[in-house]
Amino acid sequence: MALNAKTLPNEELFYGHKACGGCGGALAIRLALKVLGKRSIAVIPPNCMSTVAFIYPHMPLFVNGIIPPFAATAAVMSGVLAGARALGEEDFHVVGFAGDGGTSDIGLQSLSGSIDRNDKQIFLCYDNEAYMNTGIQKSGLTPYGTKTTNSPAGKNIHGSTSPKKRIFEIVAAHGIPYAATANVGYPEDFLMKLEKAKNCDGPSFIHVMAPCPTGWQTPSDSLIDIGKEAVDCGLWYLAEYENGEFKLNKNPKEFTPLKDYIRKQGRFSHLDDDDLKHIEEERDATWARIRRDWVK
Numbered sequence: 073m074a075l076n077a078k079t080l081p082n083e084e085l086f087y088g089h090k091a092c093g094g095c096g097g098a099l100a101i102r103l104a105l106k107v108l109g110k111r112s113i114a115v116i117p118p119n120c121m122s123t124v125a126f127i128y129p130h131m132p133l134f135v136n137g138i139i140p141p142f143a144a145t146a147a148v149m150s151g152v153l154a155g156a157r158a159l160g161e162e163d164f165h166v167v168g169f170a171g172d173g174g175t176s177d178i179g180l181q182s183l184s185g186s187i188d189r190n191d192k193q194i195f196l197c198y199d200n201e202a203y204m205n206t207g208i209q210k211s212g213l214t215p216y217g218t219k220t221t222n223s224p225a226g227k228n229i230h231g232s233t234s235p236k237k238r239i240f241e242i243v244a245a246h247g248i249p250y251a252a253t254a255n256v257g258y259p260e261d262f263l264m265k266l267e268k269a270k271n272c273d274g275p276s277f278i279h280v281m282a283p284c285p286t287g288w289q290t291p292s293d294s295l296i297d298i299g300k301e302a303v304d305c306g307l308w309y310l311a312e313y314e315n316g317e318f319k320l321n322k323n324p325k326e327f328t329p330l331k332d333y334i335r336k337q338g339r340f341s342h343l344d345d346d347d348l349k350h351i352e353e354e355r356d357a358t359w360a361r362i363r364r365d366w367v368k
Contacts, residue, residue, distance in 0.1 A: 075263040080106050089124040089132035094292035096282030097198040099256050107266040111164040117145045119171040120205040145170045145179045146186035149193045166193040172213035173203045176239045187246040187275050194269045195277045200284035208287045212237040217343050225342035240279045244313040249274040251313040255281040257299025289338020304328040306355045318366035
């Protein structure tokens with residue numbers, strides 16, 4: 073049965089939290105747990121979602137959960153999996169919800185190790201493109217030109233000077249059974265990929281864009297629209313890696329104006345036309361490469 077708004081369970085397993093209005097990370101976890109169900113064990117390292125989910129006695133996480141050390145999300149997931157098996161548990165899912173920094177920077181080593189062990193666990197990176205919980209600092213997945221507290225916009229340097237790491241491709245290079253990119257702006261695509269990860273016999277990884285109105289300086293009701301625009305203008309792609317092959321889920325014939333997406337976000341308000349040209353050239357180079365290598 074295809075998962076969509078009509079077929080999703082009504083039961084909420086992540087609600088009543090204190091996240092900012094329009095939080096993409098909260099929506100990503102909410103949808104993931106609807107797919108994975110009550111028999112899930114969530115491992116959430118120090119990030120916005122662990123901050124809003126573990127405030128005793130107000131606990132908006134309606135499954136078992138644990139906060140691991142920042143660098144150890146996937147390692148703790150492996151330990152949880154081993155412990156549950158030792159107790160004779162069956163029909164359960166171990167899922168990690170790490171941010172962009174906790175995945176591409178601080179948590180990359182333990183993620184790599186868990187893939188090598190071929191543990192059956194689901195690692196979900198909700199990417200809001202900065203360390204939002206600690207004050208909006210640049211991470212390895214912060215886009216070029218982004219203004220953050222440690223990549224400020226000045227006269228000579230206009231925000232972050234490096235592009236996003238190719239974390240999806242880094243994970244795929246391990247030969248992982250299943251990996252995907254997703255975006256909360258395209259929820260049915262995200263649900264389909266969660267279902268595949270749920271049924272994967274081995275480790276799986278989903279990299280989902282989760283816009284942050286606070287860090288991106290956008291209205292709180294813009295979450296879905298701006299996530300969708302990121303895909304439509306070509307700054308985010310929807311893809312999968314399985315059976316040793318990459319596949320594009322959406323290969324647009326033309327992109328919507330990149331400038332329209334950029335200008336709606338305060339974090340990019342300082343960028344000039346030369347910056348926009350650079351971002352557009354990088355986008356076009358990325359799409360030329362993946363179309364050449366992934367599209368048959």
